Amino acid sequence: MDFRQLKTFHTLASTLNFSRTAEVQNYVPSTVTMQMKSLEEELGVKLVDRLGKKVILTEPGRSFLRYVDNILRELEEAQHVVKQSGEVSGTVVISADETLCTYRLPTLLRCFRLRYPGIRMLFRPLTYPSLKQSLRNGDADIIFMLDEIKGEPGFRGEKLLAEPFYVLAAPDHPLAARTAVSIEDFNGETFLLTEQGCSYRKFFERSLLQKGMRRITELEFNSAEAIKQCAKIGMGIAILPEMAVTAEMNRGELVPLAWDLTATSFATQMFWHEEKWITPAIDSFLQLTRETFSK
Numbered sequence: 001m002d003f004r005q006l007k008t009f010h011t012l013a014s015t016l017n018f019s020r021t022a023e024v025q026n027y028v029p030s031t032v033t034m035q036m037k038s039l040e041e042e043l044g045v046k047l048v049d050r051l052g053k054k055v056i057l058t059e060p061g062r063s064f065l066r067y068v069d070n071i072l073r074e075l076e077e078a079q080h081v082v083k084q085s086g087e088v089s090g091t092v093v094i095s096a097d098e099t100l101c102t103y104r105l106p107t108l109l110r111c112f113r114l115r116y117p118g119i120r121m122l123f124r125p126l127t128y129p130s131l132k133q134s135l136r137n138g139d140a141d142i143i144f145m146l147d148e149i150k151g152e153p154g155f156r157g158e159k160l161l162a163e164p165f166y167v168l169a170a171p172d173h174p175l176a177a178r179t180a181v182s183i184e185d186f187n188g189e190t191f192l193l194t195e196q197g198c199s200y201r202k203f204f205e206r207s208l209l210q211k212g213m214r215r216i217t218e219l220e221f222n223s224a225e226a227i228k229q230c231a232k233i234g235m236g237i238a239i240l241p242e243m244a245v246t247a248e249m250n251r252g253e254l255v256p257l258a259w260d261l262t263a264t265s266f267a268t269q270m271f272w273h274e275e276k277w278i279t280p281a282i283d284s285f286l287q288l289t290r291e292t293f294s295k
Contacts, residue, residue: 005039006068013065016055066138089118090281095126096144099224103243108292119281129197142272147199149265157271160293164242166256170234176255183211190217190236192227204239
């Protein structure tokens with residue numbers, strides 16, 4: 001196998017599309033197909049499956065990708081040291097959930113792209129339950145999580161910004177005008193919640209359980225924006241971070257209910273694996289993140 005085959009496989013694993021891989025690598029599509037076929041024949045395993053127009057990594061392909069990531073990073077670092085050009089280069093793979101993708105990271109990613117044009121940045125949105133595993137598997141260099149402030153075994157992490165949460169409803173909801181809300185007031189209500197495993201969903205459900213509420217009626221979403229829109233039209237009660245609802249609260253489209261969520265502190269946090277080699281590209285991203293969130 002050669003460097004070009006590894007680059008092609010790495011790009012295909014990111015795009016999951018042969019045509020797009022050809023564009024990125026400046027090849028014709030048949031070259032990508034030929035290189036992948038040659039690589040698979042040499043390894044004696046299938047690295048990708050084609051299901052119609054969809055491309056997915058096989059289990060051997062996912063395992064091989066972790067080694068290819070390391071090989072390419074080593075080569076990029078070697079090139080950086082040899083060139084001594086003064087411009088940082090390399091690749092950084094970042095992941096976060098939908099809420100942070102929408103409300104916290106766009107400005108950071110834009111600043112990074114402008115400041116470090118020589119660094120290749122790959123951004124892979126993931127659901128909350130997948131984020132930690134992506135770091136353990138080496139699929140991401142840095143992850144951002146909206147979570148309780150606590151340590152994570154095997155990870156290094158930093159708190160970036162405290163994130164208040166609210167229990168919210170439409171302004172015409174019967175509980176909106178109450179100066180106090182009891183657990184009994186939630187009987188018969190529908191709760192609009194994020195996916196199973198989300199930290200603040202687990203905290204809210206735990207707080208209800210501790211106060212004696214055994215079962216709730218729920219609608220589950222994988223989008224904070226969808227929860228917000230459904231709450232605005234009166235479909236139920238939402239639990240969302242302040243960053244997602246500031247505009248709606250200011251316009252009176254959503255009203256915070258008198259339910260205390262301060263027993264646990266939540267924050268936007270940044271994590272990386274404690275055994276991860278911090279390349280100049282990764283270090284540049286870490287430093288800019290600290291700078292951006294400290295403003």
